[in-house]
Amino acid sequence: MHDITLFVRGAVREVFSTMASIDITCDEDYPEIANPPFTADGVVGSVSVTGKLNGVVYLVFPPHLARKVCDSILGDDPSRSNQEENDVIGEFTNMVTGNLKSKMADKGFNCKLSIPTVLRGNPISIDVAEGNLSLSNQFKVDGTQDVISTLVFAKLDE
Amino acid sequence: MTPKILSVDDSKMIHMVIGKAFKPFDVQLFYATNGVEGLAVATRENPNLIILDVTMPVMDGVETLTKLKSDPLLKDIPVIMLTAEAGRENVVKIARIGVRDYMIKPFKEEALIEKASRILELQAKGAGAGKAKSIADPATLLVVDDKQAIIQQVQEAVAEYPWTVTGTGQCGEAIDLSARETPDAVLVSLSLPDRAAFNFFQMIRANPKTKSIPVFGMCIKTALDEQNQAQAMGFTGIITKPLDPVDLNYRLTKAMNLDTSPKYFKMDGNLMISRLPHMISDVITSEINSHIKPKTQEMVESGVAKMVIDVTEVTKIDMSTIKIMLSIMQNCADLSIKYRVAGSPEFVAQAKTFAETKDLQIYPSREAAKEGF
Numbered sequence: 291m292h293d294i295t296l297f298v299r300g301a302v303r304e305v306f307s308t309m310a311s312i313d314i315t316c317d318e319d320y321p322e323i324a325n326p327p328f329t330a331d332g333v334v335g336s337v338s339v340t341g342k343l344n345g346v347v348y349l350v351f352p353p354h355l356a357r358k359v360c361d362s363i364l365g366d367d368p369s370r371s372n373q374e375e376n377d378v379i380g381e382f383t384n385m386v387t388g389n390l391k392s393k394m395a396d397k398g399f400n401c402k403l404s405i406p407t408v409l410r411g412n413p414i415s416i417d418v419a420e421g422n423l424s425l426s427n428q429f430k431v432d433g434t435q436d437v438i439s440t441l442v443f444a445k446l447d448e
Numbered sequence: 449m450t451p452k453i454l455s456v457d458d459s460k461m462i463h464m465v466i467g468k469a470f471k472p473f474d475v476q477l478f479y480a481t482n483g484v485e486g487l488a489v490a491t492r493e494n495p496n497l498i499i500l501d502v503t504m505p506v507m508d509g510v511e512t513l514t515k516l517k518s519d520p521l522l523k524d525i526p527v528i529m530l531t532a533e534a535g536r537e538n539v540v541k542i543a544r545i546g547v548r549d550y551m552i553k554p555f556k557e558e559a560l561i562e563k564a565s566r567i568l569e570l571q572a573k574g575a576g577a578g579k580a581k582s583i584a585d586p587a588t589l590l591v592v593d594d595k596q597a598i599i600q601q602v603q604e605a606v607a608e609y610p611w612t613v614t615g616t617g618q619c620g621e622a623i624d625l626s627a628r629e630t631p632d633a634v635l636v637s638l639s640l641p642d643r644a645a646f647n648f649f650q651m652i653r654a655n656p657k658t659k660s661i662p663v664f665g666m667c668i669k670t671a672l673d674e675q676n677q678a679q680a681m682g683f684t685g686i687i688t689k690p691l692d693p694v695d696l697n698y699r700l701t702k703a704m705n706l707d708t709s710p711k712y713f714k715m716d717g718n719l720m721i722s723r724l725p726h727m728i729s730d731v732i733t734s735e736i737n738s739h740i741k742p743k744t745q746e747m748v749e750s751g752v753a754k755m756v757i758d759v760t761e762v763t764k765i766d767m768s769t770i771k772i773m774l775s776i777m778q779n780c781a782d783l784s785i786k787y788r789v790a791g792s793p794e795f796v797a798q799a800k801t802f803a804e805t806k807d808l809q810i811y812p813s814r815e816a817a818k819e820g821f
Contacts, residue, residue: 305554308555309554363461363465364464377461384532389533391533392533395533400537403503403532
């Protein structure tokens with residue numbers, strides 16, 4: 291298993307548990323190597339990474355889960371705007387990528403992060419133009435059928 | 449006074465998490481979404497703590513922190529940095545600029561409160577009712593310096609307040625004194641022999657009774673090593689010798705979280721008197737500006753609708769004086785408060801040379817302005 295996969299798994303679990311009190315479990319059977327293009331449905335947070343690791347980290351949420359995560363942090367609000375949801379998803383992606391960045395820096399792969407962006411759509415096709423890494427993870431939200439996916443499309447400057 | 453906390457983060461989620469964390473406590477929260485806004489709010493509100501994100505658009509946290517630390521009015525405000533990046537390089541970088549503490553995202557609300565309470569005295573809502581302190585209340589300052597002249601200069605600088613200044617040249621005695629009666633603030637000379645000031649500081653911080661007292665290090669401007677070491681250890685601030693009484697007053701009152709508005713605003717019967725002092729420095733401008741809005745709002749809420757702006761002590765008008773006067777007059781106009789201005793003949797003569805004040809009716813004394821108002 292690639293180190294990046296391990297780091298992302300730890301980071302996603304920690305962010306969900308700490309910020310939203312939502313426990314998630316990694317689906318060990320889900321293929322680690324992604325086969326782009328990846329088709330997402332819902333809300334996708336992304337943060338670009340540049341430096342010795344170059345690429346983009348994505349967090350993919352189904353629409354109702356994005357809402358649920360948002361409600362668990364900001365409180366229930368039936369009239370909540372997409373903008374507030376985008377803010378939460380963007381911040382989650384930022385925290386996961388920040389965590390990954392720190393772990394990679396400890397291994398000598400220093401990089402910088404962009405501010406997060408959030409995409410919405412059905413479907414959204416995410417492809418990779420160039421890179422030697424296409425890594426994916428899937429997490430199940432405990433006690434539900436909800437899943438969160440992560441993608442790292444990147445190039446490692448080794 | 450209720451402590452002011454400024455959260456600077458581009459994420460509304462983080463603002464809400466911070467708001468939720470501090471909800472049980474008696475604090476005033478302010479929010480900004482980037483460094484530029486954050487610096488503007490910090491200048492206006494003079495917060496007691498800034499919680500600053502690293503990654504933000506327009507101006508990031510590192511640049512904001514650098515600007516805060518280079519501004520004489522803002523440099524003493526403690527900053528807790530929030531970052532999603534826990535890497536050593538990042539942490540060392542922000543620690544070097546003078547951050548008081550940092551938090552790695554994701555974080556628990558309790559962890560933030562724990563860090564904030566090391567810097568501020570957080571009181572549960574309602575618990576502090578009636579305890580608000582102002583410059584008119586008694587306070588105790590402990591000055592630790594082996595030069596008696598410095599202790600005397602501090603005494604003279606704060607003579608206008610009902611404060612007791614206790615001086616000693618020995619850190620051991622200072623520890624005993626602070627154990628007997630907890631001072632409200634401490635000034636200690638960084639040049640005492642055998643690094644005594646730094647050991648003293650560690651002992652003060654290690655004692656639960658004195659751990660949150662503001663402690664300022666005093667040294668000459670060129671003693672950069674001592675200043676850097678004190679900053680790295682977490683001294684509240686550095687006060688350079690020769691002492692500037694205005695700067696010393698400003699920083700002490702701010703560190704002790706005292707309401708300074710009685711210096712400039714006080715009730716006189718059914719009138720509010722706003723008094724501008726003889727010299728208006730940058731720190732005084734900042735201090736007065738922070739009081740104008742709350743004091744005028746407080747007037748309206750308590751049914752007071754008239755103000756005399758007393759500038760009789762001001763002998764030289766400059767743009768700072770004009771700006772403060774205009775700001776007071778604008779706030780009065782916005783809230784339908786009637787005002788009159790009282791100034792000396794010298795002031796009247798100079799006021800005529802400024803476009804903003806040339807047509808202003810100025811009464812020759814406070815009493816004259818009050819008459820028939």
